[in-house]
Amino acid sequence: MAEYCYVHVPFCRSICGYCDFQRAGYSEILADKWLDALEIEIQNREISDHLKTIYLGGGTPSCLKMSQLKRLLQLLEPYSKHVIEYTMEMNPESCNDDVVRLASEFGVNRVSLGVQTFDDELLKMMNRRHTSQMIKEAIHTLNLYGITNISVDAMYSLPTQTMEQWLNTLKQCTELPVTHLSMYSLTIEPGSAFARQHLEALDSETEADMYEAAIEYLESQGFEQYEISSFSKSGFQSLHNKAYWHYEDFIGLGLGASGKENHQRYDHVRGFHHYLDNPLKLELISLTEEDEMFEMLMMGLRLKEGMSLELFYKRFHHKFEEVYAVPLKKCLDRKWIVIDQGKIKATNRGFEILNTVLEEFI
Ligand code: SF4
Structure with missing residues (x-):
């Protein structure tokens, strides 16, 4: 049985300009219905009570109302007893005392914080709801409640972004008590607000320069690159993400989640109405041995260790x-x-x- 679990929370308080993930603007009524459906799914799926990792992603799990977040964490509680790494994604604006205290009470011991950039103008352009100051406050709050394993996401190749802005973001991140950094270059997804505004990522040469510069800078600051886009302080590689790169089985719960178990890959059927009607309906793809051998190589080569x-x-x-x-x-x-x-x-x-x-x- 899979020892790694991903749970997708498909809500955000606002939609970022570049986003095409499975998510919707937060609505209290819809979130309640989604939790009802998730409860049915959890009760009827085979979930190991010896999970090694749980990853609450999204969307923005921290955007749920407190009572909803508590219900979500309670639903997962029976499976979290032996979890080594329990990660929750948060955005700085909703990473507040109440959310962090509750998360830590339920065993969350790692937070992945959606920083993206320390440049306030770029944050506005991306339609992010936080400022650079809020990032610092969020990290302070996490530390206050004993969550010291903090990963940050940072983006480069943003429209108008300069090398100086990018390096400044990395500098600000590494000056804070963070243990892990994942970096992503912007891709303009059809259907995103950026695509509608005809915004473009930077040219591929600048993008490559930014990637190279990031590796050099982060390594000089004690962050070891262990995967194409992931860097960590010693001892803080992500166990959950490494399970993907080691091509382990993982269970995916919730609308928008994918999983891989018993030689099958699956996605939940897209669309809220489908999920609310039948949260157990999955679109399955059977993997041949040939598929699996290639996919294992494809994932494994992303890791520096191979x-x-x-x-x-x-x-x-x-x-x-x-x-x-x-x-x-x-x-x-x-x-x-x-x-x-x-x-x-x-x-x-x-x-x-x-x-x-x-x-x-x-
Ligand atoms: S917070 Fe994440 S999931 Fe939500 S809109 Fe922004 S990028 Fe998309």
Whole structure:
């Protein structure tokens, strides 16, 4: 049974300019109905009571009314007893005393904070509800209630963003007591407000420069890059996210959540009315052994440490070196990947062109 659990909270108080996630503007009535449906789902899905991680994502879990957040945490309580890492996503404006106290009472011990940038003008342009000052206050509040494992999300390649603004965001983040940073470059999704406003991300060369500069700066500040877009202080890599990259099974609960269990990937059927009518209805995709072998490689190569050849053999009873002999030789010859201490991993060059590397293995 899956030992990792993702729960999607599909509400936000306002919609960010770049967002195309599964979420809706918060409504108290709709959130109550969603919780009723989630309760039915939780009661009828097979959930391990020995979960290692729970990740409350969204949307914005911290935007729920206090009584609703409490109900959500209570629904998950029977499964959280053995959890090592219990993460909740929060946005700075709703990361207040009440929310943080409640979350910590229910065992949340890690918060992923949607910072995005420390530039107030860019925050406004993105239609974020917080200011740079609120980020500092949120982190202070988390510390006050003993939540010291704090991850921040930061975005680059934003319209008009300069290298100076980007580096300043990273500097401000690293000057605060944060343990983990995930960075994302902007993609303009069709249907987002940015697309409607004809806003564009920066050109690919500037984007690549920002990525490089971030790696250099973060590593100089003691944040080790352990995945393409993830950096952590020593001992603070995300267990939950690593489960995805190790291609472990995980259960996905709630409208907007995906999961992977028993050789099947699934999504909940999109749309509130579908979920409220039948929260157990999933769109299933069966994975062949070939799919799984490739997906394991695809996820594993995102990690700096690479993919374990022993684990590959344990799962599939085939040697990686035999299944992929031809592309493996090609990529080794081109120095895109190396095999080191029982792991296959991308070289720096391979990391830069990971999609091209993966194409060889399809
Ligand atoms: S807070 Fe997150 S999920 Fe909500 S609108 Fe903004 S980007 Fe989308």
